[in-house]
Amino acid sequence: MADWHQDYERRYKELKQKGKSFFPYAVFKDCLVAFLLFGLLAFLAWKLGAHLESLADPTDTSYNPRPEWYFLFLFQALKAFPGSLESVAAVVLPGAVFAALFFLPLFDRGHKRHPLDRPFLTGLGVLAIAGVTALTVEGYRSPLVNPVVEKNPEVVEGARLYRQLNCAYCHKIRGKGGVVGPQLDRVVGAESPEWLERHFRDPSAVTPHSAMPRLGLLDDEIKALTAYLKSIANEPFTQEAPKLFAENCAVCHKIRGQGGEVGPDLSTIGSARDKSFIVRYIEDPAKTNPKSGMPAFRGQLTDLQIEDLARYLSSLGR
Ligand code: HEC
Ligand code: HEC
Known part of the structure; x- marks a missing residue:
């Protein structure tokens, strides 16, 4: 046997004689440290908690994973x-x-x-x-790949209240929810914030015999819900928008069976993309998709026309 090996064996024996046994000494130390770490973890979970992000939203194109x-x-x-x-x-x-x-x-x-x-x-x-x-x-x-879009905290709070108060029991937003009340994304674009606030305070004072219950909401909650509903509402587009589409886009894109096949069918684009995405895409597709085969329309169309088109497209398929 090599020299160093004998030396090693000797030292091992020496150490073993004066050492302490694994059980219970080392086990006790292990348990103590594990217990302290667990206590620390429990304390942090209690005091700080895990910062969850808001619910996953597939229509949110500004998210940076x-x-x-x-x-x-x-x-x-x-x-x-x-x-x-x-x-x-x-x-x-x-x-x-x-x-x-x-x-x-x-x-x-x-x-x-x-x-x-x-x-x-x-x-x-x-x-x-x-x-x-x-x-x-x-x-x-x-x-970050996507521009950071500052989320309005009032809107985030409104979305939370909408879930918590089970509004979806009676209302649909983007096709999800009940049928007792109107589809909110379709109708609230036409209402003023003041109208919405009055309606939340007492629905039947605004719409006689409303089937919507008085929810006894606080002022802050009414403000948050109003901000949220305004944020998801379809914004009105003009009669020009479908014409602009027919003139500029239909060579390549179909809507409800009408149009070309070079690009994707846009009949339900509003369920997958929000307005800001569509505006950016029309202005300069290569910015969003470097391999894009679609021409840029900034300069071809005015900002107002692009906004109008984007409002029209984001209303499709909702
Ligand atoms: C029990 C069913 C029910 C519940 C729950 C309910 N609503 Fe309604 N809601 C209705 C009905 C029915 C109407 C249509 C009559 C009216 O305008 O009051 C309505 C109307 C509305 C309108 C007016 C739409 C428009 O522009 O004409 C808004 C906004 C609204 N609800 C939002 C909400 C929100 C937000 C919640 C959750 C806090 C909620 N509702 C909970 C039944 C309900
Ligand atoms: C020369 C053909 C062509 C024209 C004209 C055209 N597009 Fe496109 N478009 C495409 C192609 C191809 C794609 C698929 C992705 C890519 O290559 O950019 C696309 C993608 C899109 C998308 C993204 C779809 C998605 O979900 O990713 C939108 C929105 C869009 N086009 C809107 C329009 C609008 C609005 C117009 C008219 C102002 C228009 N396009 C004109 C070819 C065209």
């Missing part, structure tokens, strides 16, 4: 791979790293313990940590 900071390096690494190789970066590479760690005791069989005596593996480890750190920093700094 981002992982938590500890996954930013992976998020950033993914960008270095083209779409077809994404699974290599997401599955194969991390798999290889963990397999290497798993089998490390089988091929790293040197007897020296000090990191400086093991330059190859130490170097590899340092490199890996530096790489992960650099990718994390780069990921953190990388620009």
